[in-house]
Amino acid sequence: MRDIVAAVNDPELPSITIAELGILRDVRMDGETVVVSITPTYSGCPAMGVIAEDIAAALRAHSYESRIETVLSPAWTTDWMSESAKQKLREEGVAPPGDAICPQCSSDDIRIVSEFGSVACQALHACVSCGEPFPYFKTLR
Ligand SMILES: [Zn+2]
Incomplete structure (x- = not known):
């Protein structure tokens, strides 16, 4: 059940x-x-x-x-999210909470585009190195 x-x-x-x-x-x-x-x-x-x-x-x-x-x-809090969930987020190109790196190229040179992404729980960040925008699952504590 x-x-x-x-x-x-x-x-x-x-x-x-x-x-x-x-x-x-x-x-x-x-x-x-x-x-x-x-x-x-x-x-x-x-x-x-x-x-x-x-x-x-x-x-x-x-x-x-x-x-x-x-x-x-x-x-x-986002600490309750399991490692398997975070891994699945990365595979979908979403940066999980606590990951301040680009999910495409792993660069840490990122900037915030918008605090409000396509869904309420995500912000839109962009990678300065590869130019790719990506959703970031907001950290909550
Ligand atoms: Zn990148």
């Missing part, structure tokens, strides 16, 4: 599961209902509503009723 929930992907990062992202806190039974606790990443991240729906849909597919609880404390 936890495996079903853990395999749900982040809608903004489809190759990364919510377990790898570190937002899945707890899965337990309350009578016949599966209670899933998740901690939002960035406050106001619109993906959280989608994630809750995806969890409910995944459990429904296995005939489980579910309830999603949001746990705000302790707050999620």
Whole structure:
């Protein structure tokens, strides 16, 4: 049952599961209902509503009723993101939190283009060495 929930992907990062992202806190039974606790990443991240729906849909597919609880404390930080998630980000050309290098050429000569990238959790940086812009997953502590 936890495996079903853990395999749900982040809608903004489809190759990364919510377990790898570190937002899945707890899965337990309350009578016949599966209670899933998740901690939002960035406050106001619109993906959280989608994630809750995806969890409910995944459990429904296995005939489980579910309830999603949001746990705000302790707050999620990018330290909760697993190494496998960071590696997948790099493979997709996204610089994971803490990586201040270009995912294309590994140069550390980078500049911030915009604090707001195509999705809320990412900023747009550009590499001075190779000229490539790339999304940077913002560090949060
Ligand atoms: Zn570069």
